[in-house]
Amino acid sequence: MLELDGLRKRYGDRVALDGVTFSVRPGELYGFVGTNGAGKTTTMRITLGVLEPDAGTVRYQGKPVDSATRRTFGYMPEERGLYPKMRVGDQLRYLAELHGLSRGDADKAAKYWMERLSVAERAGDRVEALSLGNQQRVQLAAALVHHPAVLVLDEPFSGLDPVGVDNLAEVLRERAAEGVPVVFSSHQLELVERLCDSIGIIYRGRMVATGTVDGLRASRAERVLTVGTEAGAGWADRIPGVVSAEYGADGATLLLTPEADDQVVLDAARALGPVREFTPKRASLAELFREAVADHDGDGDGAPAAEPEPGPGASASGAASADPAASAAPAAPTEPATAEPAPTADSEGPTA
Numbered sequence: 001m002l003e004l005d006g007l008r009k010r011y012g013d014r015v016a017l018d019g020v021t022f023s024v025r026p027g028e029l030y031g032f033v034g035t036n037g038a039g040k041t042t043t044m045r046i047t048l049g050v051l052e053p054d055a056g057t058v059r060y061q062g063k064p065v066d067s068a069t070r071r072t073f074g075y076m077p078e079e080r081g082l083y084p085k086m087r088v089g090d091q092l093r094y095l096a097e098l099h100g101l102s103r104g105d106a107d108k109a110a111k112y113w114m115e116r117l118s119v120a121e122r123a124g125d126r127v128e129a130l131s132l133g134n135q136q137r138v139q140l141a142a143a144l145v146h147h148p149a150v151l152v153l154d155e156p157f158s159g160l161d162p163v164g165v166d167n168l169a170e171v172l173r174e175r176a177a178e179g180v181p182v183v184f185s186s187h188q189l190e191l192v193e194r195l196c197d198s199i200g201i202i203y204r205g206r207m208v209a210t211g212t213v214d215g216l217r218a219s220r221a222e223r224v225l226t227v228g229t230e231a232g233a234g235w236a237d238r239i240p241g242v243v244s245a246e247y248g249a250d251g252a253t254l255l256l257t258p259e260a261d262d263q264v265v266l267d268a269a270r271a272l273g274p275v276r277e278f279t280p281k282r283a284s285l286a287e288l289f290r291e292a293v294a295d296h297d298g299d300g301d302g303a304p305a306a307e308p309e310p311g312p313g314a315s316a317s318g319a320a321s322a323d324p325a326a327s328a329a330p331a332a333p334t335e336p337a338t339a340e341p342a343p344t345a346d347s348e349g350p351t352a
């Protein structure tokens, strides 16, 4: 199990993380979602030891994570970053060897992941000659090539075409099925809802919700029910637990408290005539996300607070989409895929 416990981080005066706690079980696919600037990248960088927290611990299998354990993790950083001048196949073999694979195993693993992620034809090309989407696939291969025990991926789906999205979703499901804890961040909430066992929502450096989507649905403040009936307006107004009701020609849309007994509502409607429809509305993750964020929004306007501009000295690497439901464009590669030293042969290393 991967456990993040009470992570805190400030950048100057800005509190980026304010006690981030969640855990990812073996075999669990965990979707980490949040508004821009909420703290996802900071959390992931701390998990991989690229950044030190001011407080808090990251544990794997019950022990604080050290650099040896981190070498067994697969990480896809938000800032991307492959060696632009290095050829795709050489790069993957090199990274696999850096993580301890023998030359032969590194070669096999590089070939396997280039096939799986559909970049095998580009094995001999320099990374800089690839389209951004294909660079992204190579970046994913780089995170996967050493058979990681844990996967931490910062917006792995951004910039992929629909085939690439499906391909990666299948790979992540497979890794999870083999018992790997997988955590990834994304602004594509429909995808996260479809794919993930558990979800964490971070807002302004705090976890505002975590659990399964069904669990989050069950704990929401209100439920929505559509009732198809010819009973006239006002029939549901006095039913205990009905917060509000909207009446139309085909029936009513009711807002219920979590404790309300929907069977009481059904009985009341049936007493007035036939009921043709009785449908609880399932909240989408996008709706749950907006509610969770609005509940924790200090200005009380129900809309997510805008991310303030970074202060002097802030990194520009947080560039991403402006909307939680939109996908981010991948950044140009700038740094190596791991926190390892730059290669010495056949490469000029990462550009600054």
Ligand SMILES: Nc1ncnc2c1ncn2[C@@H]1O[C@H](COP(=O)(O)OP(=O)(O)OP(=O)(O)O)[C@@H](O)[C@H]1O
Binding pocket: 011, 014, 015, 016, 034, 035, 036, 037, 038, 039, 040, 041, 042, 043, 309, 310, 311, 313, 314, 315, 318, 319, 320, 321
């Ligand atoms: N190097 C830095 N220096 C100063 N402030 C920083 C730095 N990196 C991040 N921050 C700030 O910390 C907060 C969290 O940023 P972080 O990049 O972790 O958010 P995020 O959830 O990954 O955002 P996005 O979805 O936009 O990628 C933001 O307020 C950001 O401006």
